[in-house]
Amino acid sequence: MVREIFEVSEPIPLIGCIAFDLIDRGTNIIQIRxxxxxxLSCIFCSTDAGPKSRxxxxxxxxxxxxxxxxxxxxIAxxxxxxxxxxxxxVGDPITYPKITDMVSSLSQISAQQFQFHIGTLKLYRL
Structure with missing residues (x-):
C-alpha cells in the first residue's frame, strides 16, 4: 500500500500529537519524534508500522x-x-533523513544525553 507522507510544519504545533512531536512528561527528558x-514489519508492533502495515x-x-x-x-x-x-x-528514528544533523543540532543546544530506541540499530550516549 502506498502511503501519503505529510510534512508537519507551521501552523501545526509540535506538542499534542503522539505520532510526531516533542513530548514533555514533566521531567528533564524531552521525547523527540x-x-x-x-x-520493518514486526508482528508485535503496537503501532502497525512498516511496509506490511494494514x-x-x-x-x-x-x-x-x-x-x-x-x-x-x-527548553526556554x-x-x-x-x-x-x-x-x-512510532516507527524507526534512523529513517529520519537528517538524523545526524538533528543529533548535532541538539547537542549544540543543551541536550546532554541522547538515547535512541531504534529497531534496526541501538545507540546509547552519543
Missing part, C-alpha cells in the same frame, strides 16, 4: 529547523538546564 516511518494510511515527517525551533522553545519555557533528548518514534 521526527518521523513515523519504519523499514492500517496506516499516512506517515509524518517534521523538518529539522522546525523541530529544533520547538525544542529550543520547550521549562527554564532548565540538563535537558536530555530521548529520540524515539
Amino acid at each position: 521526527p518521523i513515523t516511518t519504519c523499514p 492500517c496506516r494510511r499516512t506517515e509524518y515527517i517534521v523538518p529539522l529547523d522546525y523541530l529544533i525551533d520547538w525544542f529550543k522553545s520547550i 519555557f521549562k527554564g532548565e538546564r540538563g535537558i536530555k533528548a530521548h529520540i524515539d518514534t
